[in-house]
Amino acid sequence: MTDLSMSRPQGQSRTGKIILRWVLYLALGLFALFYLMPLFVMITTSLKSLEEIRTGDLIALPREVTFDAWRTAWSGACTGVQCEGVRPYFWNSVLIAIPGVAISTLLGAMNGYVVAQWQFRGANVIFSLMLFGCFIPFQVVLLPMARMLGIMGIAGTIPGLIFVHVIYGIGFTTLFFRNYYVSIPSELTKAAKVDGAGFFRIFWSIFLPLSLPIIVVTVIWQFTQIWNDFLFGVSFSQAGTQPVTVALNNIVNSTTGVKEYNVDMAAAIIAALPTLFVYVVAGKYFIRGLTAGSVKG
Amino acid sequence: MSPILEITNLFKSYGSTEILKDINVSIEPGDFLVLVGPSGCGKSTLLNCIAGLEPITGGSIRIGGKDMTEVSPKDRDIAMVFQSYALYPTMTVAKNITFGMKVRGVDQATQARKLAQVAAQLQIEPLLNRRPGQLSGGQRQRVAMGRALVRDPKLFLFDEPLSNLDAKLRVEMRTEIKALHHKLGASMVYVTHDQIEAMTLATKIVVMKGGVIQQIGSPSEIYNRPANLFVADFMGSPAMNLIPAKAHRAADGTRIEIARKSGDPIVLTDTNNRDLPEDVILGVRPEDIADPDLRGSEDTQAAECLIDIVEPAGADTFAVMQLGGKHVTARLHSETTARPGEQKRLSFDLGKVSYFAPETGLRLN
Numbered sequence: 001m002t003d004l005s006m007s008r009p010q011g012q013s014r015t016g017k018i019i020l021r022w023v024l025y026l027a028l029g030l031f032a033l034f035y036l037m038p039l040f041v042m043i044t045t046s047l048k049s050l051e052e053i054r055t056g057d058l059i060a061l062p063r064e065v066t067f068d069a070w071r072t073a074w075s076g077a078c079t080g081v082q083c084e085g086v087r088p089y090f091w092n093s094v095l096i097a098i099p100g101v102a103i104s105t106l107l108g109a110m111n112g113y114v115v116a117q118w119q120f121r122g123a124n125v126i127f128s129l130m131l132f133g134c135f136i137p138f139q140v141v142l143l144p145m146a147r148m149l150g151i152m153g154i155a156g157t158i159p160g161l162i163f164v165h166v167i168y169g170i171g172f173t174t175l176f177f178r179n180y181y182v183s184i185p186s187e188l189t190k191a192a193k194v195d196g197a198g199f200f201r202i203f204w205s206i207f208l209p210l211s212l213p214i215i216v217v218t219v220i221w222q223f224t225q226i227w228n229d230f231l232f233g234v235s236f237s238q239a240g241t242q243p244v245t246v247a248l249n250n251i252v253n254s255t256t257g258v259k260e261y262n263v264d265m266a267a268a269i270i271a272a273l274p275t276l277f278v279y280v281v282a283g284k285y286f287i288r289g290l291t292a293g294s295v296k297g
Numbered sequence: 298m299s300p301i302l303e304i305t306n307l308f309k310s311y312g313s314t315e316i317l318k319d320i321n322v323s324i325e326p327g328d329f330l331v332l333v334g335p336s337g338c339g340k341s342t343l344l345n346c347i348a349g350l351e352p353i354t355g356g357s358i359r360i361g362g363k364d365m366t367e368v369s370p371k372d373r374d375i376a377m378v379f380q381s382y383a384l385y386p387t388m389t390v391a392k393n394i395t396f397g398m399k400v401r402g403v404d405q406a407t408q409a410r411k412l413a414q415v416a417a418q419l420q421i422e423p424l425l426n427r428r429p430g431q432l433s434g435g436q437r438q439r440v441a442m443g444r445a446l447v448r449d450p451k452l453f454l455f456d457e458p459l460s461n462l463d464a465k466l467r468v469e470m471r472t473e474i475k476a477l478h479h480k481l482g483a484s485m486v487y488v489t490h491d492q493i494e495a496m497t498l499a500t501k502i503v504v505m506k507g508g509v510i511q512q513i514g515s516p517s518e519i520y521n522r523p524a525n526l527f528v529a530d531f532m533g534s535p536a537m538n539l540i541p542a543k544a545h546r547a548a549d550g551t552r553i554e555i556a557r558k559s560g561d562p563i564v565l566t567d568t569n570n571r572d573l574p575e576d577v578i579l580g581v582r583p584e585d586i587a588d589p590d591l592r593g594s595e596d597t598q599a600a601e602c603l604i605d606i607v608e609p610a611g612a613d614t615f616a617v618m619q620l621g622g623k624h625v626t627a628r629l630h631s632e633t634t635a636r637p638g639e640q641k642r643l644s645f646d647l648g649k650v651s652y653f654a655p656e657t658g659l660r661l662n
Binding site (some may be wrong): 185188189190191192193194195196197200205206209211 | 348378380
C-alpha cells in the first residue's frame with residue numbers, strides 16, 4: 001500500500017514532465033519555422049517566374065518550377081553595364097578565400113605555437129597586441145590599408161584582397177591556435193627537443209598532426225569571414241576583381257525597370273551556398289574543436 | 298675515471314627569485330643519482346638544467362668530461378623520461394621510439410634493429426602499432442622508457458617517472474628500473490619526491506630544500522647520519538623521532554635526559570658521544586626503540602614508557618607515546634604486549650642516535 005501512495009505523485013510529475021517537454025518542442029519548432037521562413041521564401045521565389053511573383057502570394061509554393069532565374073543569376077544578370085551574372089565574381093571570391101584562409105590559418109598555427117610553447121620574453125605582450133587586433137573595427141583600417149596597398153602596388157587586385165584578409169585574420173587564427181596549444185603539456189616540446197628535433201620539426205611532426213579540430217574551426221571561421229566580407233571587398237577591389245558579395249549588391253541595386261526578385265533571390269542563395277556547404281561538411285568538427293581543449297596523451 | 302656528470306657552482310634564477318643556489322654534484326659512470334625533496338625544492342628545475350631545457354644563471358655543467366653548459370639538449374648525449382611520459386599522441390609506439398633516430402638521420406635498418414631490441418627488452422612488442430591513447434599508464438611508462446633506452450645515451454634523466462602510476466604498479470616499475478640499471482650499468486639521474494623511491498633506487502642521494510642541497514650521500518649515510526633536522530625528518534617512514542633533551546657530562550659518557558609529562562624524566566647514558574651542548578635534539582629512528590628482548594647490543598638501554606596509541610601494521614606494530622613534549626613512535630614486533638594506556642619497557646639503541654643543535658638544526662655527532 002505504501003508503494004502505491006508513494007508512486008502516485010511520482011507518476012503525476014512524470015506526465016507533467018512529458019507535457020512540459022512537448023510544450024518545449026512546440027515552442028522550439030515554432031521558432032525554427034519562423035527562423036527558416038526567409039530561406040523558404042527565398043527558395044520558392046527563386047523558382048517562380050516573374051509573372052507568378054507579380055500575381056501570386058509571397059509564401060505560396062511555385063505553381064510551375066523554373067530554373068530560369070538561377071541560370072540568369074549565374075551567368076546573365078547585369079551588374080551595371082556588364083551582364084555576366086555572378087559567375088566571374090563567384091570565382092573571384094574563391095580565388096580570394098582559398099589562399100586567404102590557407103595563409104592566415106598557417107600563420108595563426110605558427111604564431112599560436114610560438115606564443116604557447118616557446119615562452120620567450122614578451123610573448124604575452126605580443127599575444128595581447130595580436131588579440132587587440134581582433135577588436136579593431138574594419139572602418140578604422142580602411143584608409144591606412146588603402147595607402148599600404150597602394151605603396152605595395154597591389155591596390156585593386158586579388159592578391160591585395162588576400163593580403164588584407166590575411167592581415168585581418170591573423171589575430172583570430174593566432175588566438176584559436178594559441179588557446180589550443182597552450183593546453184598541450186610543455187613536456188611534449190621538451191621530449192622532442194631532447195630527441196633532437198628543432199623548432200620547425202616539432203611544429204610539423206608533433207603539433208600540426210594534433211591540430212585537426214582547431215584547424216577545422218579556424219578554416220570555417222576564416223572562410224565565413226572572408227567569403228561574407230563586403231566592406232573590404234567593395235573598398236579594395238576594382239571592376240574585374242570584385243568578390244561575389246559586391247556583385248550581389250550590384251545586381252540587386254543596379255537593375256532598372258522591373259525588379260527581378262527571382263534572380264535576386266537565386267543570386268543571394270548562390271552567394272551564400274559555399275559557407276553553408278563548409279559548415280554542413282565540417283560543422284561536426286567545429287563544435288568538437290571549440291569544446292575540445294586538452295589532448296589526452 | 299672521470300665523472301660522467303659534474304655540476305659546479307650552479308645558480309639558477311627567474312628574475313630576482315633564486316631557484317637553485319650554488320649546486321655542486323658529481324657522479325661516476327654507473328651511478329644512480331636521486332634528487333629528492335619536497336615539491337618546489339628545485340629538483341625538477343635542476344634536472345631540466347642538466348638536460349639543457351632551462352638556461353642556467355651561473356656555474357657549469359659537464360657531461361662525459363665535456364663542458365655542456367651552453368650546448369643545446371639534443372647535443373648533450375642524454376635521454377629523458379618525463380612525468381607525463383610526453384609520448385607523441387599522433388604517432389604509434391614504434392614511431393615514438395624511433396622519432397629521435399629519424400630526426401638524427403639514422404638509417405632505416407639500424408632503426409628497425411634498435412627498435413626490435415628495445416621492444417624485446419621492455420616486452421612491448423605487441424604494442425608497437427598502437428597509439429599512446431590506447432595504452433594503459435604502465436604501458437605508456439614502458440614506451441617512454443623505450444624511447445630513452447633506444448638512444449643509448451651517456452646519461453639518463455628521469456623526472457618523477459612513477460608518480461602517475463598507482464601504488465602497486467609503482468613498486469613493480471621501481472624494481473624494474475633498478476634491474477635495468479643493474480643490467481645496463483648506465484648512469485642515471487632521477488628526480489622524485491618519494492623518499493622510499495630514493496632509498497631503494499639510489500647509489501647516491503641528493504636531498505634538496507629551497508634550492509639548496511641539504512646533504513649528498515649514499516642511502517645508508519642519508520638514513521643513518523642525516524646532516525640536519527630537515528633531512529632527518531624528510532627521509533624515512535615513519536619519520537625519525539626528534540626529541541628535545543638535555544645532555545650532561547658524566548664519568549662514563551653523556552647523560553641524556555628526556556622530560557616526560559608525568560613522572561621522572563627518562564635518563565639514558567650515551568657512552569659514544571661526549572662534548573655535547575646542554576640543549577640537544579635527540580634523533581631516534583622508530584626501529585631503534587624496540588621490544589627489549591629483540592636487542593642485545595651494548596648500546597641498548599631500557600626505560601619504562603607510557604604507551605598512548607598502538608597501531609598494528611601487519612609486519613610491525615607502531616606504538617606512539619609522549620616524550621619531551623613530542624609524539625614518539627616506536628617500531629615494535631607484531632606480537633608485542635604493548636597496550637594503550639599501559640606502561641611498557643622499551644629499549645633505546647643509543648649506538649645509532651643522532652644529535653642536532655636546536656638553533657641551527659645541524660648534526661652534532
